[in-house]
Amino acid sequence: MSLREEARAWLTGNLYGSGPFAHARGLGGPGREHEAHEVRQAWERHLGKAGWTCLSWPVEHGGRNATLADQVAFYEEYARADAPARVGHIGEGLIGPTILEHGTAEQKARFLPPIQRGDELWCQGYSEPEAGSDLANVQTKAEISGNEWVITGQKVWTSLAHVAGWCFALCRTEPGSSRHRGLSYLLVPMDQPGVEVRPIVQLTGTSEFNEVFFDGARTAAGNIVGAPGDGWRVAMATLGYERGASTLGRQIGFRRELDRVVEAAQASGAADDPVLRDRLARAWLELEVMRLNGLRDPAMAITKLYWSEWHRRLGELAQEVQGRAGLVAEDGELNDLQRLYLFSRADTIYAGSSEIQRNLIAERTLGLPR
Template sequence: MGLREEARAWLEEALSGEFAHARGLGGPGREHEGFEVRRAWERHLGKAGWTCLGWPVEYGGRAASLADQVAFHEEYARADAPARVGHIGENLLGPTLLDHGTEEQRRRFLPPIQRGEELWCQGYSEPEAGSDLANVQTRAVLDGSDWVVTGQKVWTSLAHVADWIFVLCRTEPGSTRHRGLSYLLVPMDRPGVEVRPIVQLTGTSEFNEVFFDGARTDAANIVGAPGEGWKIAMATLGYERGVSTLGQQIGFRRELDKVVAKARETGAFEDPVLRDRLVRSWLELEIMRYTALRDPQSPITKLYWSEWHRRLGELAQAVQGKAGLVAEGGELNELQRLYLFSRADTIYAGSSEIQRTLIAERVLGLPK
């Protein structure tokens, strides 16, 4: 039995018993849905060996090929399994530690991620350093056996439920831009760490502000050497825009299918202009998939998927017609939530403007 068939059989059994009520929970703008159930599901996945498939076997993975990882994500989506809660640890921090961490860090942090026991969030953006990541002002100083962190992060996804955060901060006094930065791992339950949820257009609070007021973490919790933070942070962004987006695209397919179904229900599918937009959306999603399979870490990936997803949100509103402008009973429907949440896609994880500049300078070799 191949991995695809194995995954299909396991998911069907797992989602027909204890976790039958977890089908379809979560997603963009719906991260609050059934969170404790989804966290239990994450642990269930880990125990059965269905997390971290691409990781080496010695760290709990299966050393699965890219094709097998894609097959699992496809079967996961077809089973309508709940949205994952361990994405940041598994797909961002995990690969970072595998490539740049110490063996001690791998042994400490990778097993709890694989087992679904520890959740992570990403401490990059700041009020004055969003897309301009090199301008971060959060600082850390070494005090005996601890790093002491002071500053503020913002737009921190899932910080309110995370156990740990990886923080890009300035550890060299007087340094500017890319120099003097370090990449620290900080527990969220320490004194001096405060999380304030940000209420979004969807009415939910996936994003948060995180304040550090003398928060301490062990001196060994630095990835790479002091001052190498920029290099490590860029490596993490490469993983964020790489293989992990293949799973994300399966969710996109499911969303597009729901938009098409709504268009048929409302009669919007008979409008040749809207039908053309739906076909274009399908074609662009196919291009996105094959581009990611060919070159998972292309800098074009984030620009492409975020612009596509924002257009899908606009299309979701268009196929609903005037009814899409009203929240029945004060509650957003799934397509309205898709539209509102997708407005942020071209801003977080690197704005479209910054992505175009990077592509121009680093890929096309154009002058600054």
């Protein structure tokens, strides 16, 4: 039996009919991260127990050493099953691979198993009020005191910090350093004095993003990935995973959203408009190009620029196909397409704005002068 067939059978048995998680189908997603968190974490643990998390990881660390083709097959079947949005993706897709590449044996033994099991959730402590796309301007400080790092500063736009048990944080550990030098990559427990999480209310009315304040927060001296001062290199490795194979799962979600937009256009009669019909066809073609480029693994900046601009256009299209009905939230609740429109406005800003991505493409891919 192929991995695709195995995944399809397992997902069907667990999400349909009398399956134990039939009630969880379709829960969560961008702008809907508030939905049924406890149910979705229970699902994460269920996935881990059955061996469906961390597919690309080595077998000795709980994975399947799956090929890229098998990972794509799983993502596709996961989307077709309308499985709930994952809550462990930051651990599995970002910090896990980073620890596998740059971590010590002790860090692998401590942190990888609970990620694979779905027991520990993570958030990413990169952006700050003065260091968003310009990440090298990080000002959060950490200094050694005895056998601990003491951390002071602020992070912002920290996805899922309110439910995460751990944060991987980029901090300035060399006084007087600037830009890429003097940064270190620390693993910080969230449940401790000195860590305050404040939700940021979004256009959708939900709070997936947060501000995180470190006021003397502590972590063990050994919870540093890479050498002190080498944090920039490690952080860039993490970003490579963020925009690499893990984006294939996002694209499958995009396909499901596009299908809903097409259905709404047919229901409202908007599909009869030849201009809108052409835009729907173009969106489908561009998504196919995105998928093929994802398999080819192009430059990271190109990938991020492409999917974020495409998704924002899809959000605008989602609003248009609804017509006047899209302007009203019934009973104060946004429908899926309204939420798509509002949430996708942020896509071209977070994880590196489109302007910054174009600079990276020009300088690093095309070799143009600064």
